Amino acid sequence: MLADPDVQAFLQDNQERISREMVQSGQSKLYEFYHEKQLAKKGETTVAPGYSPQLVLNSGQIDVTYVPTQQLLEKERQRHIQRLVRSINMPKFIQNASLDNFYIDEQHQTATRMAALKAAINFTDNYDPDHFMPGLYLYGNFGVGKTYLLGAIANELAKQKGVATTMLHFPSFAVEMRNSIKKNNTSEKLEAVKKAPVLMLDDIGADAMSKWVRDDVLGIILEYRMQEELPTFFSSNFSMDELEKNHLAIDTQGDHEPLKAQRIMERVKFLSRELPMTGDNLRSKG
Structure with missing residues (x-):
C-alpha cells in the first residue's frame, strides 16, 4: 500500500503537514484508497461506482473523498x-x-x-x-x-x-x-x-x-x-x-x-x- 505511487505522491506533497503518527493512525484510510483504486482498475464494483477515491487532509487527519470520474461527468x-x-x-x-x-x-x-x-x-x-x-x-x-x-x-x-x-x-x-x-x-x-x-x-x-x-x-x-x-x-x-x-x-x-x-x-x-x-x-x- 505504502509503495503505491499515488500514496507516495500524496505523502510527499504533504510531508510538511503529515507526521509519522498521522500516517500510522491513517493507515485504514490509506488502505481504503488503495483498495478502491485496485477494484476500479480491475473493473470490479467499488464502494461508490462512478466515483474515484482521492486522499485529502481533513482536520489534521488523512481521509478519503470520492470525486466523479470523467466517464460519469x-x-x-x-x-x-x-x-x-x-x-x-x-x-x-x-x-x-x-x-x-x-x-x-x-x-x-x-x-x-x-x-x-x-x-x-x-x-x-x-x-x-x-x-x-x-x-x-x-x-x-x-x-x-x-x-x-x-x-x-x-x-x-x-x-x-x-x-x-x-x-x-x-x-x-x-x-x-x-x-x-x-x-x-x-x-x-x-x-x-x-x-x-x-x-x-x-x-x-x-x-x-x-x-x-x-x-x-x-x-x-x-x-x-x-x-x-x-x-x-x-x-x-x-x-x-x-x-x-x-x-x-x-x-x-x-x-x-x-x-x-x-x-x-x-x-x-x-x-x-x-x-x-x-x-x-x-x-x-x-
Whole structure:
C-alpha cells in the first residue's frame, strides 16, 4: 500500500503537514484508497461506482473523498443534453440526430439538403437568446430528412448552447389539445408550448385543421412567439404558399377563410425562413 505511487505522491506533497503518527493512525484510510483504486482498475464494483477515491487532509487527519470520474461527468452531461430536448409524439431517431451525420455523402447529397444543412449550422453557431433569429421552414416530400434535421438542430443547440427546445408532431399535438378540453388543462399545455425558448412544429399541414386548432391553438402559439421574438421551426410537405391556400384557408368543415389563413402565414413568415428539401426517400433505405 505504502509503495503505491499515488500514496507516495500524496505523502510527499504533504510531508510538511503529515507526521509519522498521522500516517500510522491513517493507515485504514490509506488502505481504503488503495483498495478502491485496485477494484476500479480491475473493473470490479467499488464502494461508490462512478466515483474515484482521492486522499485529502481533513482536520489534521488523512481521509478519503470520492470525486466523479470523467466517464460519469460525460454521462451526466449527455443526460442533461437529452433533457433539454423535449419531444412530444416525435420519432425516436431524433434522440441521436446529429448535424455531423446529416445526409451529405455522395449517394444522398442534393443541393437543397446542403443548403438546409448550411442554414442549420448557421443558426446553431449564431443563436443568441438576446437577439431574434428566425428559424427554418423546411418543406419537401416525405422522407427527405426534414424531421431528422430539426432533431439535429435541437440536439446541437442543447450541446453547444445549453438551450431547451420543444419538438412536437403538430397533428398529434392538435389531437392532444382537443382531448385536453375534457380534462380542462388546455391552457396549461398551450402555455408550455408557446413559451419554449426554441419551438419546432413538425409535419404542419399533414391533417386538415379545424377552426379551433388553427385560430385558438396554432394562432395563439405563433402570435405569442412573434411578439416575444422566439425562434420557431417548421417542417411540412407543403410550401408556405401551398400551406396557406390549400390547408389553412380551408377548415375541416370546408369553409373558405383566406384572411385568417393569411394572418397565420404572416406569423409563420416572420418566425422562419422557407427552404425546400429534395432528394430520395431516406426512410425506404432501411
